Amino acid sequence: MDTALVLLILSLFWLLGSSSIPSLIRVVGYQGVLLGVLPILAYGFEREVLLVGLSGLAVKGLIFPWLMQRALREARVTREVEPLVSYNLSLLLGVLVLGASLVFTAEIPLPAAPPSHLLVPVAFTAVAVGLFLVVARKKALVQALGYLVFENGIYAFGLAVLPHAPLVIEAGILLDALVAVLVMGITLFHINRTFDSLSTERLVQLKD
Amino acid sequence: MNEVLTGLVILVVGGLATLFLNHRWVALVTAAAGFLTILQGCGLVLALQTPQSLELPWAVPGGSFSLVLDPLAAFFLAPAALLGILASIYAVGYFPRPGRRSTWFFLHLMMAALGLVLLARNGVLFLVAWEVMALASFFLVTSEDEQRQVRQAGWIYLVATHLGSFFLIAFFAIAPDFGQSGVGPVAFVLALIGFGSKAGLVPLHIWLPEAHPVAPSPVSALLSGVVINTGIYGLMRVLSHPPEHARAIGWTLLLVGAITALTGVLFALAQRDLKGLLAYSSVENMGLVCLGLGLGLLGQPLATAAAMLHLLSHGLLKSLLFLAAGSVLHQTHTRDLEEMGGLLRRMPLTGLAFLVGAAGLAGLPPLGGFITELLLLLCAVQAMQHNLLAGLVTLLTVALVAGLALAAFTKAFGIAFLGEPRSQRAARAHDPGPLMLTPMALLALGALGLAAGTPWLLSRTYPEQSAVLASLLSFTGLVVALAAALYALRSQLLKTRPVGAAPTWGCGYLAPSTRMEYTGLSFSQPLTDLFASVLHHRVHQPRMEPIFPAEETFSDETPDLFEDEVYRPMLEGLVRLSGLLRRLQHGRVQFYVLYVLVTLVGLLAWGQL
Incomplete structure (x- = not known):
């Protein structure tokens, strides 16, 4: 359980430090697989837990990376991430965020003790890193990936309260993400066709 | 109570049915059935003078489905149902075929929501009904939305009505019991703004002369004759228990009413849009009602009675006028007074109906406007004995307003119906079919009947004034009857003799044209110039500067x-x-x-x- 969480942290750092889009997509996929396995590691082989875990694994680990790969292929953009904040600074900030989360989350009241004391801080770090990727990267595709990481964070946080939250909520979050990714895929396609680029800097032209 | 509820349900179901079966007879039959059932229920309550109430389960936080039909609600609901039937009959003849499916639906929905507004005794329920009514009337106002002016008027109306709702929500948050106990000053101000914006009290009236003219005419008739009354109803409900600071509240209503009445009638005078003139006249009349309510709170109960009577007769007369204006619009396809003229000869029945309505609202005896204005003046004189200022304000306002209203309606009738036609379309106009004429005739008869019945209505509570009215009315009735007898005698005598028709002596000028007629602007100019400080009448005049002046245009407008x-x-x-x-x-x-x-x-x- 803790191993999986540490792997999750490492994957987050990889996302911050990596410069090629295909590797980002792959890492987001690995994260999805990890998150799919996490509930089973945390709560054992129960029917509901299996359902949540396997559906998460299928959607986050397989469908999303595939959709993103396809978007990348169709957009035919350069594979450079084009950061607004340098990779080193991003990594440093990531470490700071992790530290801050460890401090912050200690005081969050939860209905029950989470299966691992690392779970909630890691979930928060994932949320923050996801948002950071959206803010600090230029390409719209990377921003979509950032959104996925953000979703992963929320999903991980949901695990902490899984026995207390109805299945419907988990399913709802997953469906939300799925729809969002589909919408982002369509939007990316249109941005690319209109501006001949996926760089969000061109979007400034849309301002009236 | 059950009858009224059944009627409302029939209206809603009928409205839904017209969405699927787009047939005007479906609409008419359901409207008639619904309104007649409502009338029956109201008649029962008005006759017995006992309120009926009903509670239904309703799972909404802070809300309860409590309905009460008391004489006050019935007093507003019964004329609404009556006008609803007449406007529906008229609309069958008026709306183009095939019309829009939604028009009938929203018409039914608006009237049903209005019924619920009058019955509701819970803040949440009232606001829901109020909002449905406002939205339905928004869709009715914008039913000719291919015109830019209509869309703009619709937006103004939507913003105004929601501003009003905003204040009403605040009011119901402070005073949730809605008239069960006296209101405080803050609650009263909120209610005055919220309900006043619906009734068109100055300065919240600006949507009214925008929205009412652009609506289809039967809808305008209902909006001006029925829907704006709900604003007054709200105020009366709020004040039905003696409020705190009754004196200050009375003065507020008196002054707001006086300003509204004067503003309304002045702008009515300056309009060149026939329906715009009628809409501003609605503002004026709501002002008079508000003034009457204020004077009533200052210790003159007769003034309240006069206000209620005025509301009733204004509803009838204004609906009549809008229906008549609708038939004119139907024939001439314009609302511009300067393109009408000579219509009395071409549409004699419509002209007669318009004349009755105009005379009534201009305060000519023996019709409703005369009676209520006379009653208000009597109250003013009485009030002067102990409250000189209030009496004086009322006296001056009512006198001035009555005079200006006479000028405004003389302008409307004279320019539109007398003289020679100013456009081809006006020259080809003729009376509409019986579907449109019957409601107008019934309304005109109803207005006359109401006027004749007023002394009887007042006889129990105010025997003295009732006797004065009765003698005055019988005198004017005698004069009218005498004039009619003389006219009949004249036509009888002329029947057997040859009657020659020749043009009026044109002072020797050989080629008079219709462009030399008095225009609406020139008719009202002496008065509008007198009130130029208020009206800001803008005239673009041609300059005759060089020796050989170039072609120039003349135009005028009176923005609010x-x-x-x-x-x-x-x-x-x-x-x-x-x-x-x-x-x-x-x-x-x-x-x-x-x-x-x-x-x-x-x-x-x-x-x-």
Whole structure:
């Protein structure tokens, strides 16, 4: 359980430090697989837990990376991430965020003790890193990936309260993400066709 | 109670049915059935003078489905149902075929919601019904939305009605029992703004002369004759228990009413749009009603009675006028007075109906406007004995308003119906079919009947004034009958003799044209010039400067004072302020998300403190 969480942290750092889009997509996929396995590691082989875990694994680990790969292929953009904040600074900030989360989350009241004391801080770090990727990267595709990481964070946080939250909520979050990714895929396609680029800097032209 | 509820349900079901079976007879039959059932229920309550109530389960927080049909509600509901039937009959003849499916639906829905507004005794229920009524009338106002002016009027109406609703929500938050106990000053001001905006009290009236003229005419008739009355109903309900500071509230209503009546009648006088003139006249009459209510609170119960009577007769007469104006519009396809003229000869029955309505609202005996204005003047004289100022204000306002209203309606009738036609379409006009004429005839008869019945209505409570009225009315009735007898004698005598027709002596000028007629503008100019400080009448006059002047045009317009001087500067300021916010919108997606991130971090940090 803790191993999986540490792997999750490492994957987050990889996302911050990596410069090629295909590797980002792959890492987001690995994260999805990890998150799919996490509930089973945390709560054992129960029917509901299996359902949540396997559906998460299928959607986050397989469908999303595939959709993103396809978007990348169709957009035919350069594979450079084009950061607004340098990779080193991003990594440093990531470490700071992790530290801050460890401090912050200690005081969050939860209905029950989470299966691992690392779970909630890691979930928060994932949320923050996801948002950071959206803010600090230029390409719209990377921003979509950032959104996925953000979703992963929320999903991980949901695990902490899984026995207390109805299945419907988990399913709802997953469906939300799925729809969002589909919408982002369509939007990316249109941005690319209109501006001949996926760089969000061109979007400034849309301002009236 | 059950009858009224059944009637409302019939209306809603009938409205839904017209969406699927787009047939005007379906609409008419359901409307007639619904309104007649409502009338029956109201008649029962008015006859027995005992309120009926009903509670239904309703799972809404803070809401309860409590309905009460008391004499006050029935007093508003019964004329509404009556006018509803007549307007529906008229609409069958008026609406183009095949019309829009939605028009009938919204017409039914608006009337059903109006019924619920009058019955509801719970704030939440009232607001829901109020909002449904407002939205349904919005869709009715914009039913000819291919015209730009209609769309603009619709937006103004929508904004105005929601501003009103905003204040009403605040009012119901403070005084949730709605007239069960006396209101405080704050609640009263909120109610005055909220209900006053519906009734068209100055300065919240600006939507009314925009929205009422552009609606289809049967809808205008209902809006001006019925829907705006709900504003007055709300005020009366709020004041049905003696409020705190009754004196101050009475003075407020008196002054607001006086200003509204004067503003309304002045702008009515300056209009060249026939339905616009009628709409401003509605503003004027709501002002008179409000003034009457104010005087009533200052210790003159007869003034309240006069206000109620005025509401009733204004509803009948204004609906009649809008229906008559609708038939004129139907024939001439214009609302511009300067393109009408000579219609009395071409549409004699419509002209007669318009004449009855105009005479009634101009305060000519023996019709409703005369009676209520006379009663208000009597109250003013009585009030002067102990409250000189209030009496004086009422006396001067009512006298001035009555005089100006006479001028305004003389203008409307004279320019539209007398003289020679100013356009081809006016020359080809003729009376509409019986479907449109019957409601007008019934309304005219109803107005006459109401006037004749007023002394009887007042005889129990105010025997003295009733006797005065009865003698006055019988005298004018005698005069009218005498005139009719003389006319009949004249036509009888002329029947056997040859009657020659020759043009009026044109002072020797051989080629008079219709462009030399008095126009509406020239008719009202002496009075509009007198009140130029209020009206801001703008005239673009041709200059005859060089020796051989070039071709020039002449035009005039009278924009609403409050729209130009109050609301436009306010709105422009708001737009400028909002412009500052646009700096946040710079088009960089990253920064937008950064805003979210900063807020999130800020909230987290705040939570830690």
